[in-house]
Amino acid sequence: IGISLPGTGEQPAAPVFIDGKKVATLRGATVAADFKQMVIDYIETRFGHGSAGRTAAE
Structure with a gap:
């Protein structure tokens, strides 16, 4: 799972x-919470x- 954050401008x-x-496009002030x-x-x-x-080994 990954996110492509917008650049300046x-x-x-x-x-x-x-x-x-691609499964979604997040917008607005809640991008971080929505992605989490x-x-x-x-x-x-x-x-x-x-x-x-x-554990990671399992």
């Missing part, structure tokens, strides 16, 4: 990509709720 829009595909929630949702969907507590 660009429209305040941040496209979001998940697994290589997307990351949390992605982790829960991809790895499930039971993955908490596992």
